[in-house]
Amino acid sequence: xxxxxKVWKFKDDVNTDEIISARYLNTIDPKELGAHxxxxxxxxxxxKISRGDVIVAGRNFxxxxxxxxxxxxxxxxxxxxxxxxxxxxIFLRNAINMGLPILEIKDINGIKEGDYLEVDLNSGSxxxxxxxKEYKAKSLPKFxxxxxxxxxxxxxxxxxxxxx
Amino acid sequence: xxxxxxEKILLAHTDKKTIAPGEFIYAKIDLxxxxxxxxxxxxxxxxxxxxxxxxxxxxxxxxxxxxxPAKDKKSAEQAKILKNFAKKHKISNYFEVGRVGVEHxxxxxIGLVGPGDLIIGADSHTCTYGALGAFSTGIGSTDLxxxxxxxxxxxxxxxxxxxxxxxxxxxxxxxxxxxxxxxxDIGVDGALYMAMEFTGEAIKALSMDDRFTMxxxxxxxxxxxxxxxxxxxxxxxxxxxxxNVKGVFYKSDEGAKYRKVIEYDVNKIEPQIxxxxxxxxxxxxxxxxxVNIDQSVIGSCTNGRISDLRIAAGILKGKKVNSRVRLIIIxxxxxxxxxxxxxxxxxxFLNAGGVFSTPSCGPCLGGHLGxxxxxxxxxxxxxxxxxxxxxxxxxxxxxxxxAVAAASAIKGRIAHPEEV
Numbered sequence: 001x002x003x004x005x006k007v008w009k010f011k012d013d014v015n016t017d018e019i020i021s022a023r024y025l026n027t028i029d030p031k032e033l034g035a036h037x038x039x040x041x042x043x044x045x046x047x048k049i050s051r052g053d054v055i056v057a058g059r060n061f062x063x064x065x066x067x068x069x070x071x072x073x074x075x076x077x078x079x080x081x082x083x084x085x086x087x088x089x090i091f092l093r094n095a096i097n098m099g100l101p102i103l104e105i106k107d108i109n110g111i112k113e114g115d116y117l118e119v120d121l122n123s124g125s126x127x128x129x130x131x132x133k134e135y136k137a138k139s140l141p142k143f144x145x146x147x148x149x150x151x152x153x154x155x156x157x158x159x160x161x162x163x164x
Numbered sequence: 165x166x167x168x169x170x171e172k173i174l175l176a177h178t179d180k181k182t183i184a185p186g187e188f189i190y191a192k193i194d195l196x197x198x199x200x201x202x203x204x205x206x207x208x209x210x211x212x213x214x215x216x217x218x219x220x221x222x223x224x225x226x227x228x229x230x231x232x233p234a235k236d237k238k239s240a241e242q243a244k245i246l247k248n249f250a251k252k253h254k255i256s257n258y259f260e261v262g263r264v265g266v267e268h269x270x271x272x273x274i275g276l277v278g279p280g281d282l283i284i285g286a287d288s289h290t291c292t293y294g295a296l297g298a299f300s301t302g303i304g305s306t307d308l309x310x311x312x313x314x315x316x317x318x319x320x321x322x323x324x325x326x327x328x329x330x331x332x333x334x335x336x337x338x339x340x341x342x343x344x345x346x347x348x349d350i351g352v353d354g355a356l357y358m359a360m361e362f363t364g365e366a367i368k369a370l371s372m373d374d375r376f377t378m379x380x381x382x383x384x385x386x387x388x389x390x391x392x393x394x395x396x397x398x399x400x401x402x403x404x405x406x407x408n409v410k411g412v413f414y415k416s417d418e419g420a421k422y423r424k425v426i427e428y429d430v431n432k433i434e435p436q437i438x439x440x441x442x443x444x445x446x447x448x449x450x451x452x453x454x455v456n457i458d459q460s461v462i463g464s465c466t467n468g469r470i471s472d473l474r475i476a477a478g479i480l481k482g483k484k485v486n487s488r489v490r491l492i493i494i495x496x497x498x499x500x501x502x503x504x505x506x507x508x509x510x511x512x513f514l515n516a517g518g519v520f521s522t523p524s525c526g527p528c529l530g531g532h533l534g535x536x537x538x539x540x541x542x543x544x545x546x547x548x549x550x551x552x553x554x555x556x557x558x559x560x561x562x563x564x565x566x567a568v569a570a571a572s573a574i575k576g577r578i579a580h581p582e583e584v
Contacts, residue, residue, distance in 0.1 A: 013352055013353070013442060015548075015550045017529075017530075017548070017550045017551070017552060017553050018550065018551060018552075021530065021552055022529040022530045022531060022553075023530060023531075025201045025230070025231075025529075025531075026231060026235075026236060026238035026239040026242060027238055027242075028204055028205050028208065028242075040551055040552040040557040041551075059353060060352060060353040060356065060386065063352055063353065063386065064288065064548065064550060065287070065288045065529070066202060066285075066286055066287055066288040066290075066302045066303060066304050066305075067201060067202065067304075068202070068205050068304045068305045068306060069201075069205075072205075086353065086356065088353070088356070088386060089356060089357050089386065089388055090288055090302050090303065090304060090383075093303065093304060093307065094304035094305075094306065094307075097304060097306035097307060097310075098304070098306050141188065141320075143188040143318070144188075147318075152306070153306050153307065153310050153318075154209055154212075154213045154306060154309060154310060154313075155213075157213075157310045157313060157314055158213055161313070161314055
């Protein structure tokens with residue numbers, strides 16, 4: 001799978017309260033959650049972005065709570081994938097389980113807000129079309145690739161346990 | 165092969181003969197927990213995939229604690245999803261308002277979790293139960309849905325960092341201060357993907373309540389779990405007050421491998437404060453004495469237990485809350501609430517000019533029962549001080565132990581308990 005999109009850049013330690021504030025956790029509607037994505041960092045964020053855009057962040061992206069509203073909100077806002085130097089543990093597993101594409105690259109300093117990226121999920125290649133520079137994402141362990149290929153954890157479970 | 169306690173518990177929940185950090189396992193779970201924020205998504209996914217039955221109706225706990233008693237119509241609808249699912253699948257561990265408490269205080273209190281268990285919870289502070297010598301970790305709603313169906317969870321066996329706390333704690337210093345100091349030292353991703361094993365003379369002397377507080381905040385250092393070897397204190401806890409938990413008491417082997425060993429001399433540790441907007445911004449309370457506050461919150465899965473309330477009451481007895489400050493005290497469970505009334509703690513809080521509220525996660529995550537306005541500042545015994553966590557994005561939260569939060573409510577600024 002390939003995506004092309006504009007970069008929205010974020011700092012280290014973006015937490016789940018910033019991705020989607022707890023005041024919106026009384027719903028699980030993707031549209032509503034998407035409309036409030038990153039609101040406490042930038043109230044205009046969901047209005048500024050276009051479908052397919054990419055979030056690029058520093059270390060420990062998604063730290064804090066276990067809320068999958070964070071992934072639902074990012075997807076609901078129209079973001080195609082999140083690239084970070086590292087991901088917080090629960091955010092990482094939720095993204096894998098739910099099918100939000102994420103990529104870990106070592107150093108994001110060469111990517112600026114507004115750059116255009118072409119992301120190839122299969123090869124892990126991140127091409128900065130503005131700067132003509134290529135980055136290679138850390139490859140995921142086999143087991144995790146298996147879940148992603150199945151289309152998320154529940155589909156993987158359905159197959160493994162021969163349910164229904 | 166020498167194993168850590170974490171490796172031993174994980175191994176016991178697989179059909180493998182050996183285990184090693186970095187390995188992926190598919191482990192059996194003893195309990196799967198969801199709350200009114202995370203379980204609705206899990207239930208929706210459970211139904212969407214066409215699942216008909218839960219793996220074991222006795223090994224699921226549904227705890228509507230975050231926005232309850234329902235703060236608005238939407239929250240009421242969320243809580244109703246749990247109630248209906250519990251009814252449909254005959255899940256007995258569903259707790260209605262009046263019996264419900266903050267999940268991580270409630271489950272140990274009623275003996276649903278114990279030493280040697282493998283517990284998953286769709287709440288990041290599920291790591292709390294490590295205090296009992298269990299492997300317990302926060303997961304998401306999709307993991308929870310899968311757990312409901314299969315009774316299993318996929319896990320990567322974590323490496324462990326061992327934290328050794330030597331010496332004796334000073335007066336007014338507790339588990340909260342040790343963990344805030346530790347997070348300050350290693351950072352909010354200092355234990356990313358790893359188990360945090362707490363040990364040493366000071367831990368062995370620590371009460372169960374303080375042990376819960378420490379393991380509760382492992383996630384704030386990025387940890388997968390926090391754990392303390394079960395001992396006589398653990399045993400006494402799980403066999404008292406009507407709890408009759410057997411448990412399996414694992415210990416780390418001598419020669420077990422650790423990623424790192426970090427040692428502390430606790431004699432030197434002062435009560436700690438974590439300044440906005442990360443739990444790792446910690447330092448001794450003496451550095452923060454000029455910080456005025458508008459609100460003091462004592463409660464949450466971190467510090468809403470009976471010993472926390474006793475400490476706060478000890479400071480507030482016969483004193484008055486500063487006229488500019490709101491003091492909000494939220495016992496974590498009904499049992500703690502009732503105990504606080506019986507012991508006269510509730511009277512002390514009310515006479516001091518505080519409010520004593522029904523159990524709920526409430527303001528900790530900016531839900532309800534004490535939301536901050538723009539520019540306002542709170543001291544709280546909770547676990548996170550992220551931007552906007554307790555309300556307006558321009559408000560601030562300082563984290564502390566209950567003694568400091570109580571003393572600060574009296575002074576109207578961050579204060580050492582010795583000052584009042």
